[in-house]
Amino acid sequence: MTQHPPPAQPAGPPDGPAGPDLPDRVARVYGELDLSTVPAFAGGFINFGYWTGLPGPAGRPLTEDDRVRSEQDLYRLVLGAFDRPRGRTALEVGCGRGLGSALALREFGLGTVIGMDAHPDQIARAREANAALLAPRAGSPGRLEFLRGAAERIPLPDDRVDCLFSVEAAQHFRDLPGFAREAARVLRPGGRLALTTFFARTPEAARALPALLPPFADGLDVPHVIDEAAAALRAAGLREVRVRSVGDGVWECYDRYMAQQPALRDEWPRRYLTAYETGLLDYYLLTAGAG
Template sequence: MTDDTQRACPDMRPVVRETYGPGDLGGHPIFAGGFINFGYWQAVDLDLPLHEEQRIRSQEDLYRQVLAAAGLLPGQRVLEVGCGLGMGCALTLREYAPAMVTGMDIHPEQLRRAREAQADLLRQEPQRLRFVQGAAEEMPLAVGEFDAVISVEAAQHFPDLTAFAAQAARVLRPGGRVAVASFFTVDDAPQRPEELAKLLDTFANGLDIARPVAALSQAFTGAGLGEVRVESIGAHVWPGWDRWLSRWWAPGTWPRNFLRAYQGGLFDYYVVTAVRGR
């Protein structure tokens, strides 16, 4: 049941179009194994030399954290918003025995790469994996279609968290759960965006949007979702990410400022979950 339907490309911000299109962020060696996330490093000994095996483990473990938070059970249907190359979709199929996994991304180039990267799975599991094009704020999917909606390190790009929350609530079945992993500011202090822009190029150029984590939790509540929970996992993200970045960048260079921003209390990494009422 592969979905090769070609839709008009939804509006996307130019910096997102470039970064995930011609820029091909996922092609950088910092994102080993085809994943594009900072990783969850709890199971990795950061005092030992890091190799690609440990890096891939960290990225897989971030998905495992999110899928566990979503409470995904065998035989259920799951949507990943911002699926990238579909590596998380493949892990979900491999380890969680869902009935169906849908990977959705706004960028047609990412979907092309996903279909290439997962070509074998698409042939082997045509009824259980599909990729569709759509924006987080305007999902081309049916009401109540999914038991779980997940998003791993994509929400920092979403221009409208309120619209995303409304769409997640719409496509979830009653009792379904949404789980989002991303980085947000720790509060709504008005200087936070400027502070992060001074430290990190991705905030300066607008790729990442500085918003408080409460903006997402309140958006979920406003969309009628309940049992909203916010969990900080930064202690298991930022030190490992910085340790991995040290292979390419020296202290004081802008990529190393992710850890600095976290240690300075400007932002953190969170898993945010909510449930659609029955």
């Protein structure tokens, strides 16, 4: 079994009921292929992980437990960008199976967490995986909910949430400016945005990435440029936009974990470290505030 979906095959029949807003490749990878089940994403969070907080000696072999911890710690890095989140309402854009939304609720004291994803299969999985948290407590509404929606058309009213976060989903967004405008719309005054994923470092790098990494070539990911992503947030009216490179806590350990797994060591995803080391892409944390 590969740790990522295989490179796309020639186009065939439509991928089914995922909806017209999803490119075929995205619909298939998060539908029938179910990326959360492949070995490189042990635990089902579907992210590269943030590895700086792992216990033990730095050079020891990395375990599957370490891999799961790294994925959880990437969420903790993002959620830690919110000041005093206790009791507030949060939206996760691109929630997948909802495991990060549940972590946010459990560990950060949020009042309500809304997990949103564009793929109906992911929403169904999120509801199944988090059934216990979704059940309302006696006499009070549930604090976790999941809904289907696109990043550029969030199905919530204006000024609905205090915190908006997204973990390794924005590489799938076809319309980053549209997402930025929607984020600014649904955030209450004084609300905060925190987003993390991998971005191309320059326009030239964005043009080079499809030749190195199949997801950029087959339509799964879009090689957004980091400066353009930050500019989109500013243009939408968000303020105090800050960009922080966190790649030194992502790529080397992710690649080391892959190299230590016999079934994973020779797979193409190890090219992400090459892309990082050659200056084509990096992993970033973006934060911003609503006016």
